[in-house]
Amino acid sequence: TQLLEQSPQFLSIQEGENLTVYCNSSSVFSSLQWYRQEPGEGPVLLVTVVTGGEVKKLKRLTFQFGDARKDSSLHITAAQPGDTGLYLCAAPPGGSRLTFGEGTQLTVNP
Amino acid sequence: DAGVIQSPRHEVTEMGQEVTLRCKPISGHNSLFWYRQTMMRGLELLIYFNNNVPIDDSGMPEDRFSAKMPNASFSTLKIQPSEPRDSAVYFCASSSGQGTGGYTFGSGTRLTVV
Numbered sequence: 001t002q003l004l005e006q007s008p009q010f011l012s013i014q015e016g017e018n019l020t021v022y023c024n025s026s027s028v029f030s031s032l033q034w035y036r037q038e039p040g041e042g043p044v045l046l047v048t049v050v051t052g053g054e055v056k057k058l059k060r061l062t063f064q065f066g067d068a069r070k071d072s073s074l075h076i077t078a079a080q081p082g083d084t085g086l087y088l089c090a091a092p093p094g095g096s097r098l099t100f101g102e103g104t105q106l107t108v109n110p
Numbered sequence: 111d112a113g114v115i116q117s118p119r120h121e122v123t124e125m126g127q128e129v130t131l132r133c134k135p136i137s138g139h140n141s142l143f144w145y146r147q148t149m150m151r152g153l154e155l156l157i158y159f160n161n162n163v164p165i166d167d168s169g170m171p172e173d174r175f176s177a178k179m180p181n182a183s184f185s186t187l188k189i190q191p192s193e194p195r196d197s198a199v200y201f202c203a204s205s206s207g208q209g210t211g212g213y214t215f216g217s218g219t220r221l222t223v224v
Contacts, residue, residue: 033212035212040217041218042216043213045212045214088153098213100145100152103152
């Protein structure tokens, strides 16, 4: 059983569409991070959310941490081909180590 | 800063051979992590070090895997003997360990055991 469940697992959309991906858990976390991974590279940190209900924006990406700090969502507005990649959420179950979800593979077609 | 540097980028070896993966973390980061990524299991934490000391190696699959961090700027992950099921991408990451700071990952080593 995954500590962090991400959905959908795969998403293929056309350029200009909006989308939301989700990261859910039954555990409460002190913080949650989102990463994007491109083929042949390691994951790159996009954002860290800490406070329940917190919303952070990074250009066309909007990240929200659930009020109970058990879940998070990532919304992309007007997706572009450059947004293609594997989106991973991660949270610390304890100590300084991170547990990762299995990811959402996003493909944005021109 | 050049980021986290891993070598080699690709490794193809025969079953039974010893494989050594190398990692240079970001200078000043005091935590180092080794992860393995496969399609079936995603990113799995193998082991992590804090101030060069192994803290949690519960993710190391079996005794064939070992990791060392002789100093703050270098770590190795060794597999001996290697098996085809070890084929995966192995990532090293480092962090400052401060608050909610994220990890910086290397580009990974793609290991294929035939």
